[in-house]
Amino acid sequence: MKHFNNVFFIALLVSIFAITACTDGKEDLLLPPEEEIKEPGDGEAQNEIKLADLIGTYKVQTVWIDGASVLDGWEVGDIWEIAQDGIRIACAPKVEFTYANSTLKVNEVDYKVSVTGNSYSVSFTADNKSIVLLLATTSDVCLISEPDPTPTEPYVPPVVGTVELDKLYGYATADAGTTGGAGATAANTHHFNNGKALQQWLNLREKNKSLVPAIVWLSGTFNKDEGRGGSSPWFDVKRTGNITFIGTDDFTMKNIGFFLVEATNIIIRNIYIEMPKADNGADGVSMQKSNNVWVDHCTFKSMNQTSDYEDGSCDITHGTFNVTVSWSHFINAQKTCLIGHSDSQSDDVKITATLHHNFFDQSNSRHPRVRYGKVHVYNNYFNKVSTYGVGSAYGAMVLVENNYFDGVHLPTDICTYPAKKSGSSYVSNLTGKVAGYLFEADNTYVNKPSNASDPYPFINVEYKAYNGEKLSTPLTYNDFKPAYDYIVDASETIKDVVPSGAGVGKLGYQTAPVEVDNGGIAVTPGQGGEDPDPGITPPVGEPVIGNWTKSDIGTSGGSCTSNGSEIITITGKGKFESSAQVFTFVYQKISGDFAITAKLDSYDRNNTSNPNQGVAGLLFTTDIGATGKNFIHALAGKGGDGYYYSHRLDADSAADRKKLNDPTSSDSDVYLKLERVGDTYNASYSLDGGTTYGNPITGNFTSALPPELYVGLVVNSGDNSKVSTAVFSDVQINEEPQSF
Structure with a gap:
């Protein structure tokens, strides 16, 4: 007979909740209104069933829920294989169990085995409902083989060393690297305390296609109406490059963010962003068609946790590549980091990004959520994130290593087999039926919740789609490994290392080293200024207004x-x-x-x-x-x-x-x-x-x-x-x- 465990829930409750592959929604439990029937085994004396008698292959014939027969559930017809060393349910990977007194025990759930005629039945409770499964022996076999427990190529862990707080690591080091405004002259080092002046200066940079290196210090408070406009709460950084933005420790952007489009070699550091409302899709930092961007030691704070009130804290989309997001603090963020903007590939296949030493502090989801890109996630602290940690879908290649997950029920999520629904909690939160790939190594998991996923964590190196279609050859660590060199902190130290170093105020930027000049832009309403870059003279009489x-x-x-x-x-x-x-x-x-x-x-x-x-x-x-x-x-x-x-x-x-x-x-x-x-x-x-x-x-x-x-x-x-x-x-x- 078959063995029943949490993986059993995957198949059984898929039909109960009528979900489709990898959906985001949560649906109510719906049961067909049928008359009450007598469950198999009721009133019959049962001798203890030996485990040796249960060894074999079975097929689900019928399901009863609170005495009502469910004949057309998805689990009907599923194949179950029971062996001494584990059970495969619905042809899922084999898991362990214990057995005593005709009861299978898996993850604290008891499954009572009975004999019903020439068949076996299993009774258990889920979601406060009494469930009985009727099984029969079968000659059918699972067509999906067990995954190879060891990769062809061994995992070679990175060197544990001293990670410097002020140094760039990751994909942003690629090509010519990310230097921002390094080498800027005194004439191109500015200090803004007026957001409108900053936007005007950026508009002139775009207009003149200026790539002259510039360092921009920011102080005071910038509000939502000081960028493009109140209904578009962001500062446009478009078709320009070689800029470093640095906030002083007391600088705040209230309900406004940055929007990078076709920007190159940009550094954003020590910026405190109170998240804008999702007007016109506003994000804290949004990158589109850009490259070589470093977001470092920033703080992103959610101001309203209502679903969809805010959009992404730091999103990387539309083919943006060579990005590093490091040492940043995400507080109660709802949609932390989207990488890849749609289910169609477009330019997102060339996305590359590194997330390291970030503090995901009771945030919700997308840490990150990746489509198509190649992403490296290491040395981050996931503190009680509520929905899921790292998500991979639509061909993404995500390496997750040396992170610290504290109280996270779903540390990794994949949109593929076997990430189905288990018990009363949704296992997969990612939309779509095309697999994402995820390799996990050397992470620390503590305070595992009672509703934790099973397996824990999810990985995928071989499944192409939700239905179990497989690659001809499983992926290995070398398929995920980035080309750059890096060192890591040991994962067990991350709970102390990251909170002490992440976010605004850790780099000693109490004040700006230059006086306020607002980039030479007059801040009186209706007046504009000139591009301060030498050698680039804007046409006379063309000031910018908003x-x-x-x-x-x-x-x-x-x-x-x-x-x-x-x-x-x-x-x-x-x-x-x-x-x-x-x-x-x-x-x-x-x-x-x-x-x-x-x-x-x-x-x-x-x-x-x-x-x-x-x-x-x-x-x-x-x-x-x-x-x-x-x-x-x-x-x-x-x-x-x-x-x-x-x-x-x-x-x-x-x-x-x-x-x-x-x-x-x-x-x-x-x-x-x-x-x-x-x-x-x-x-x-x-x-x-x-x-x-x-x-x-x-x-x-x-x-x-x-x-x-x-x-x-x-x-x-x-x-x-x-x-x-x-x-x-x-x-x-x-x-x-x-x-x-």
Whole structure:
């Protein structure tokens, strides 16, 4: 007969809870409403069954739950093999058991064996329900062989030595290494205590594609509205590189993070981040399409443990590679570190990351959760993390060694066989049916909870998918081993070493070594600054306001000021003619389809004499450097004598300008609207506060528009000598309010 243990729960309770492979959800126990029946063995005298009589192979015939028969459960038909040295249930790997008084005992659970006719039955209790299994002998055999308990190539442990608190280790040492702003001159060493100034400085770095080494000290408190904007609470570090960000020990980023895109050679150290709300997917630190990034001695603190209120603390996605996250403290984090952003491979196959000496302090999950990448997790302290520790799925290769797991019921998680449901706890929390690979060695496990997974921990070096499909040759340690050299602390010391060294305040950065200069950026609302990098001079008259850039097209000689929030005042002179255009343009670059709307509070033309050549409104163009008949654009705006659209749909052609269609209702609040849909634009206006717009004017561009356009607010006067003034407010892009 068969032997029943915790692995038995894996098959039995899969059907009871009706889960699919590796799901995240928790479903209620559902039982078919059947009449009560007599359980096998009731009222019959039973002699003790000898273990020798149970040795053999069996198949599950029927299941009873609280006396009700469950005939179509997933476990019906499962094969069980019982031997003197262990049992295989549902063809799972063999596990040990004890046997006495016709009772199998596995992990403190008693399974009572009885004889029912020519069959055996097993009775036990799970989830406060009485469960009976009816078995019959079978000639069928398990098609999945036992995993090789020893790898072909032996594990060679790393050298135990002195790990330096201030030294870079891991994948971020690859290629040219990660040096950040090393070598920065005094002119490129800055101290910011104003978040808006920092974002403006970063915008200029992106605009000029600057890679000049820079060291950036941060002090004070930066808030959610000081980066891209209140609904996008992060600082954009885009298309730039060779920067070191260092926070002083008392510096705090409140509800705002960093967003790295196409950034290279970036160091982020000693930054205290109070996690932002997951607005537009905001993270503490997010890396996309970047490389050689070192996040070190940072603290990430969850401010709201409600499910999905916050997103990732430190996420590595979209093909980012050569990353090290070290000596950081994650406090109550809900989604600690996502590595690999989707179930489709895309660029994530080239992800490489190291996580070492991090303190996962009563956090929830993703420490990390990996898709496709190659990741090394060592010398981390997992203190009572609640859902799971390290997760591997979708072909990821994760090496987990010399860590310390304290009170963790699921230290490692894999999305593959045999990670199923066991008892009343979910064994696998990872979505998908494609296996992740995980090699575990020399970790310390203490205070193992009563609901701990079985096996403990999970590993996978051979299964390709949830159903037990296997690799032709199992993976070995050498498949997981990183190419770089490293030393480790002994795992049993991590509970003391990591808390004493992880997080902000451990590197002696009480104050910055340079005075506050905010990168040369004026912090008065509406004023901008210049890129402080020598040798890179931004175009004259193009300060940045929040995420917006002001540019004089032609000789507009305009200006722009804001109230520090949603209202912006723009001045400009010049004419908007078919063969030449002069105006002030406040813009940002937008990719893909969009709709921009704005309230036009006022337009003072200063008594200019050409009402049909002056405009205040919305415009997009493919190239702000183009002039005359090469200036391809679409515009919706107010002129001196009405509301107009203008467009040039093909280069070397005249522009077309006519009146917009009038809306059907009005109460004098003027809103303008300009949309891009593929290679088409729509222009319209509203006189009732944006509730009702007139029928849009539509234009189709002759050539395909580029993915990214310059989009924004335009003002001129219709006169080359007089200046007009327009005031805009409630500017929205795709219904997202903008600030200036």
